Amino acid sequence: MVFFAVIGHQAKNDGSFNLNDLPGAGGRMDLLCRCVQASLFLSHGIREDASCILILSGGPGPVKTVRFDGASVRSLSPDERSSASFIKKSLEIPAGNLFREVTPGVLVRKAGLETLLGEHQFGVLDEHGIDIRNASVEELPEGFLLSDHQNFTAEEELLIRELPRYSLGPQVVHADHAIVLLWNEIDRRRSGWN
């Protein structure tokens, strides 16, 4: 299993956002939707060993987490609006402290980064981290934590200060593009490519 977790600092967590305005009303929900797509989609199939975990911190309610599991999700298409409609649906039902399945492969709970960090081993991306191409498959963590268009907050940095840090290249790219690059590294290692 590979986990990609993305913090949406401004992403709305009450389901009231308009599907026609994902960047504005959704709080850059467009970016989170592309992260779902980058985590789960191959050209003609779904990656069944992948989960994409979205931490929606933009209010108005307490932080919620929505998880997409490649193994069981159904009827998800790669366009932003498709993921967004699943997220919206997830946010419209009552959420508790444990994950609740909204529809096959899509789950929601009230919890944020701290809870998640206790459940999986994550690496983070950092332009000053080690070049990911120099890390062996055994050295890679089971998941990667990314931030949306904003940097991690000081509070988040404190929580993740011990995590291994990787760099993907000389340019700082969007979170969804980072996921694409990470998958390529994992795919290459799994298949014995260099």
Place this chain on the structure above:
Amino acid sequence: MVFFAVIGHQAKNDGSFNLNDLPGAGGRMDLLCRCVQASLFLSHGIREDASCILILSGGPGPVKTVRFDGASVRSLSPDERSSASFIKKSLEIPAGNLFREVTPGVLVRKAGLETLLGEHQFGVLDEHGIDIRNASVEELPEGFLLSDHQNFTAEEELLIRELPRYSLGPQVVHADHAIVLLWNEIDRRRSGWN
């Protein structure tokens, strides 16, 4: 300059598609929009040395080409709907055989693959091509030609039969993801990373 050209085999070319249904009514216009985004966007900026060229072949009219130039485009956001609205606008005005600027950095003309191949040197992606990581910066072409969710047609294959072919990894990925991987290769070579 780096050129990314994508053939949209079913992509509508008359501007009548609904922005709320890019995959269906647009003929997988969602994928083409993500290709624009992958070609032009860095985390906090636009790649000024990039162009994304969309070949819209899905009718109802003759094939049209829409080009986005990173150096001059304005008010483009990374979400699919933003690129889609520029494409729609481009298709709603009369197009001739030469590129016509619709709005800064967005151009349209009536022409397809054959014309484009006479203008730039392209490489294509092919799972049986050479591993891109083994190509030096001098060996890389000035542009890459990609296909949408469908393979190149027999007619297209005939036109591109002499072009160099590259593989990006063991998995076949979406065209927009391929562009992300190509940019990473180019960025690394330009900056002296391995």
